[in-house]
Amino acid sequence: MSLLTNMISPSFVFCCISMFLFIDCQDKFIFPLTRIIDTVTSVNTYFRCGCVFLVKSLEQESQGKFSTDRVVYEQKLLASRRVASAVLPLPFPAGVQCGRNRPLMVITQHHRAVGLQEQFSGSHAMSNFFWLLFLDKSSSLEEFFTDINIPFDCEFLVAQPENDHAVGLTEVYRVSPTLPLQTYRFGNWTPDGGLTWPSRGFYHRRNNLQGLTLKTGLKLEGNNSESLNRVETKTFSGVVSRIWRQLENEMNFTTQYYEPEANTCNSSTSNASCAGINGMLQTGQVDVSNAATRMSAVRLATVDFTVPIGESRFYIVIKANDVFIKKWIVFATPFSLRLWIAVACIMVVSAICLTEIQVLERRNDEGNTEDFSFVTAMFLVVGVFCQQGHNISTKSTPVLLTFVTSYLTAVVLFACYSAGFVSYLTLRHSQLPFTDFKGFLKDGSFELLAMKRSVEWDYFKSSSDDVLREIYSKFLLRLEVSHPDTALEGLQRVCHHTKVAFIICTDDMMTYVDKINCTIVRIPEASFPASVAFALAKGSHFRGLFNHRLQQLRRNGVLNMWNWYVSSKMRHRVDPPKPSISIRVAKPILYVLAVGAVFAVGVLTVEICTKHISSVLRLAKGKLYAVQIG
Secondary structure: OHHHHHHOOHHHHHHHHHHHHHHHOHHHOOOOHHHHHHHHHHHHHHHOOOOEEEEEOHHHHOOOHHHHHHHHHHHHHHHHOOOOEEEEEOOOOOOOOEOOEOOEEEEEOOOOOOOHHHHHOOOOOHHHOEEEEEOOOOOOHHHHOOOOOOOOOOEEEEEEEOOOOOEEEEEEEOOOOOOOOEEEEEEEEEOOOEEEOOOOOHHHHOOOOOOEEEEEEOOOOOOHHHHHHHHHOOOOOOHHHHHHHHHHHHHOEEEEEEOOOOOOOOOOOOOOOOOHHHHHHHHOOOOEEEEEEEOOOOHHHOEEEOOOOEEEEEEEEEEOOOOOOOOHHHHHOOOOHHHHHHHHHHHHHHHHHHHHHHHHHHHOOOOOOOOOOHHHHHHHHHHHHOOOOOOOOOOOHHHHHHHHHHHHHHHHHHHHHHHHHHHHHHOOOOOOOOOOHHHHHHHOOOEEEOOOOOHHHHHHHOOOOHHHHHHHHHHHOOOHHHOOOOHHHHHHHHHHOOOEEEEEEHHHHHHHHHHOOOOEEEEEEEEEEEEEEEEEEOOOOOHHHHHHHHHHHHHOOOOHHHHHHHHHHHHHHHOOOOOOOOOOOOHHHHHHHHHHHHHHHHHHHHHHHHHHHHHHHHHHHHHHHHHHHO
16 A cells, blocks of 8 residues: 555656656657757856756747646756756747846747747847757758848857757857858767867857948048048058958958048937937947047947057147246256355366466476466366366476366366256256146146047046046036037147147047147146047947957057057157257357457456556656656
């Protein structure tokens, strides 16, 4: 009795029913259910999916209890293999997700099912899931997927039986709905060996766009027709264009360029008819933009970006204020006060030495040197320190040693003075009114401009820094209606007004610095970084392939051209050139020369007059003396 009770237990009854159900249904399905479950488990393990969804059509649901029992049995088999599963009807309900991982969608296609492909094709964002479809061996993939578009970045596998035990897995996708179906042998599943997967990565298998034409937005300068002709014939230069041409060759696609009607939409806007390249991407007029686009969190809401192709930086720039000190102290700036005192002492000591040596030699009647006073010796020493010669001929060894020592000292001091003085004249820098954002806010005398709806505008608006938010509210919002539409317009306004500051990135500075008639200077610490990338339409299926190729270019050093180009051009084009010495700069030196010349003429006049007066007095005194004698 106990044995009979154990035999009719609920678990025993369920197993018997499942066994009879499984045996009864073998001829109604593609291949054995256990093989399907084993294949699903292996694929789920390979892709590391969080869960499995069993996709069922409305026709399968209409089969009633038979279909329900089979689904329950499938879920129990998956659960025994520690695979979480659930059933999803077609069309999918909204919000289907599986934690942080992409789920695996499994479609067990019955050989009598009609129109199932029309139900799941386009019913959801297919690229958000992994797909596994079971088809019979006789089904043709080209015919089955005739009206089905499998996106380029969608991992869609088709499982078909190959013999009594093996299951073949084929990867299918389309580059474009109008292009042929692409297939790739993904691997096999066998009971003994399990799943064999491909040795090549996803984008190593899908690296060819089959000559697809990408509609590309590009902002052009100057004559639009001429610029478009240069672009179409691929003769325009630049780092970004060279990177894009390399992507064309490696990914096998062509570019058809479109220019926006107005280049004013650089960020998000409440206006749905937003213009510019960003607007063209939002409305689907273009697929991608190969312009160097600055990335921002606000723009991510409307477009997608590739991985960065380079780094840029935004600076506050102002008109260079060439301030030069026109004071007589300019001649003393190369040396410190202590050094000037030391030089004066050396000159006085040298003059005293020459005078004393001359006095001692004359006392000893050696007669090896000319007679000169302390004043004459002082003039000689000053001439020596000014690199001037003299006409004194002497055989006195002490005098010669004194001159040699003075000349050696004078040469070193003169070289140091000349280097410092020339550097002061030629390498002078503008005196910056502020050096950072806090200094700009504290100064308060400048107007701050930024391009409308731009990255820099969003940076100040969404910043967590109190100083930047205050700058946004006090300066950017105050003059919103007068902000420039282009970088060139902003730089021109900086040139026209000395109290106007403009926020601009380094690559725009390099582009327009030759088109303005003034010298601009960057505020070194009033800056923030920005990444540059290609922009794509939101949800683009080719973003992953672009990222894969750009990462390869980065590893190969090609993308380093961007940073090299920016840094080198910044040194030669953005920073002000070394100024030449103008008459205004040399004016104090000319003043000294003029004063010296006038003083020399005055001294000469005084000497001549003194000598003439002395001669007249001497002559008059002689006549008077003769009269007295006579």
